[in-house]
Amino acid sequence: MIVLEGATKRYGGSTVLDDVTTSFGEEGVVSLIGPNGAGKSTLFGLVGRLIAPDAGSVSVDGQDVRMASPGELARTIAVLRQDNHIAARLTVEDLVEFGRFPHSRGRLTSVDRDKIEEALAYLSLGDLRTRFLDELSGGQRQRAFIAMVLAQDTKYVLLDEPLNNLDLKHMTEIMRLIRRMADELGKRVVIVLHDINFASTYSDRIVAMRDGRIVADASRDAIMRPEVLREVYDTEVEVREIDGKPVALYYS
Ligand SMILES: Nc1ncnc2c1ncn2[C@@H]1O[C@H](COP(=O)(O)OP(=O)(O)OP(=O)(O)O)[C@@H](O)[C@H]1O
Ligand SMILES: [Mg+2]
Structure with missing residues (x-):
């Protein structure tokens, strides 16, 4: 498990x-849901040890992340960041290979090659494998990054807004895929989402943050209530039941 205890991060005077x-x-x-600035990415940063806490601790499977070696941590947790700035001109294949680095250290074994092929196939990237990342659409690039994370083959997968830049079809496709990664491959997935209807449809548990704190943590049905969503987002949200499932309406 990933355990945060009293985890605190401050920048200047603000917590x-x-x-x-x-x-x-x-x-x-x-x-993981919540308004802009709620602290979602900061929380992921602490877990992935990209950010050091000012107080409290984060442990993964009983070990403090600050004590784990970088390789060890990267073989246990994969974090897909909200903004992926890849400077080099990489192909899809290169990127996915990069995901194997914690295992391969740059020398690919046959197991590494298999994992790379599996990840490319899982994300249907076969036809795009030799394309450069800057030659892809936003959604295709997003798929390539998810393939990289999958190739890393970790127990825990943290995805920060993986639906960015995706159209309706691809959003749905990615959410189904994430669900399958959990159900078929046994990945333990934590995902930051802004669309609460996707959160509601595809997750087992929803954690809501606001102002650096967790303000709700419950099953879908307990979160998908107007009073809870109003508290989280400070905005009016209607919830209707459609085919027995709660659907939030926040467009009007
Ligand atoms: N390096 C930094 N220096 C100063 N403030 C920062 C820094 N990084 C983040 N913050 C602030 O911390 C707060 C939480 O940011 P964070 O990125 O965790 O929010 P978030 O919930 O991921 O928001 P979003 O939905 O917009 O991605 C914000 O108010 C942000 O301005
Ligand atoms: Mg964020």
Whole structure:
């Protein structure tokens, strides 16, 4: 499990993650929701050790992340960041190969090659494998990054807004895929989402943050209530039941 105990992060005078105690990483899909600036990416940064906490601790499977070697951590947790700035001109294949680095250290074994092929196939990237990342559409590029994370073959997969830049079809496709990664491959997925209807449809648990704190943590049905969503987002949200499922309406 990924356990945060009193995790706190401050920048100057402002506390952006405020004494957060929680755990993630059970089987299935957990969605992390909340308004811009709530602290979602900061929380992921702490877990992936991209950011050091000012107080509190983060542990993964009982080990403090600050004590783990970088390789060890990267073989256990994969974090897809919200902004992927890849400077070099890489092909899809190169990127996915890069995901194997914690295992291969740059010398690919047959197992590494198999994992790369599996990830490319899983994301249907076969035809695009030799394309450069800057020759892809936003959605294709997003798929390539998810393939990279999949090739890393970790127990925990954290995805920060993986639906960015995707059209309706591809959003749905990616969410189904994430669900399958959990159900078929046993990945323990935590995903930051802004569309609460996707969160509601595809996750087992929803954690809502606001102002650096967790303000709700419950099953879909308990979160998908107007009073809870109003509290999280500070905006009016209607919830209707369609085919027995709660659907949030926030367009009007
Ligand atoms: N390096 C930094 N220096 C100063 N403030 C920062 C820094 N990184 C993040 N913050 C602030 O911390 C707060 C939380 O940011 P964070 O990126 O975790 O939010 P978020 O919930 O991921 O938001 P979004 O939905 O917009 O991605 C924000 O107010 C942000 O401005
Ligand atoms: Mg963010």
